[in-house]
Amino acid sequence: MSFQIERGLFKYDLVDHHAVLCVRLDADVAEIRKRYLQIARSLHPDSCSAANDKEKQLASQLLSKLVNPAYEHLYHDKSRAEYNAVLTQMAKHLAKEFSCADLTTDNAKQLANTPNFESAYRSVVSQIAKVQYNSLIQVLDAIAQISELNLVYLMRSADKPSSTISSTNTASQAKSNPGNGTPSQPPQPKEDPVFTGYMRRAQELIIKNQLSKARVELQDALKLQPNNSQCHSLIGTIYLKQNQIKMAKIHFDRALQLDPKDKLHWKQKLKLTRL
Numbered sequence: 001m002s003f004q005i006e007r008g009l010f011k012y013d014l015v016d017h018h019a020v021l022c023v024r025l026d027a028d029v030a031e032i033r034k035r036y037l038q039i040a041r042s043l044h045p046d047s048c049s050a051a052n053d054k055e056k057q058l059a060s061q062l063l064s065k066l067v068n069p070a071y072e073h074l075y076h077d078k079s080r081a082e083y084n085a086v087l088t089q090m091a092k093h094l095a096k097e098f099s100c101a102d103l104t105t106d107n108a109k110q111l112a113n114t115p116n117f118e119s120a121y122r123s124v125v126s127q128i129a130k131v132q133y134n135s136l137i138q139v140l141d142a143i144a145q146i147s148e149l150n151l152v153y154l155m156r157s158a159d160k161p162s163s164t165i166s167s168t169n170t171a172s173q174a175k176s177n178p179g180n181g182t183p184s185q186p187p188q189p190k191e192d193p194v195f196t197g198y199m200r201r202a203q204e205l206i207i208k209n210q211l212s213k214a215r216v217e218l219q220d221a222l223k224l225q226p227n228n229s230q231c232h233s234l235i236g237t238i239y240l241k242q243n244q245i246k247m248a249k250i251h252f253d254r255a256l257q258l259d260p261k262d263k264l265h266w267k268q269k270l271k272l273t274r275l
Contacts, residue, residue, distance in 0.1 A: 008147025017070035019147035022129040082226035089250040091158040108148035229259035
């Protein structure tokens with residue numbers, strides 16, 4: 001069974017894991033786990049209150065194909081860090097398109113115009129969470145509605161310099177370079193055999209023009225090292241070849257942020273400005 005959603009963040013070739021669980025974009029790990037357990041209990045075959053076998057099968061599919069993967073992605077630190085980095089970069093690009101955003105729900109349209117959007121966002125997400133999985137046949141529509149809210153929240157948050165998508169702040173991220181007062185560049189993690197294997201296979205697949213498989217390898221690599229500029233640049237190259245311009249910009253911008261002196265990143269970025 002395939003679950004197709006083409007609204008909100010999903011239309012940017014991004015699986016909106018927060019929308020699947022109906023948690024805020026800035027939700028912490030404890031909130032994510034609590035919400036997951038609530039949904040899992042309602043969908044699990046042993047506790048599902050579905051009226052017939054067809055609904056029970058749908059509940060099982062929703063749990064295995066949407067809810068469990070969303071939880072795995074958001075609960076683990078490495079995958080969540082990589083995902084939040086992509087969201088942060090995406091927010092900067094989405095803000096430029098705010099006036100032409102294709103919004104279909106009243107909640108999203110109201111959020112786009114309300115002054116105190118942070119409070120309104122928290123309130124409406126909380127309300128939808130209460131009923132999100134009550135009607136299994138309407139779950140995808142509910143997820144799409146939440147994803148539209150997330151889209152608006154990202155667009156508006158990008159205008160606030162101090163805003164952040166990540167729910168965790170570490171002391172190392174807050175440090176500055178001594179003497180000049182500017183934030184230090186995130187250190188490139190030491191390479192390990194597993195990461196090196198992902199990168200090698202990805203490069204081999206790119207040569208063979210097996211871009212989708214190469215992208216999977218690089219996504220796995222980014223879970224291990226979310227601040228690796230070369231990895232962001234390579235996956236940006238794949239998105240560019242696949243004509244997914246927005247995602248390509250996100251990863252090239254992240255690569256430049258991590259390593260602004262690398263000429264390859266600038267060369268790829270230059271290609272995008274000509275499209």
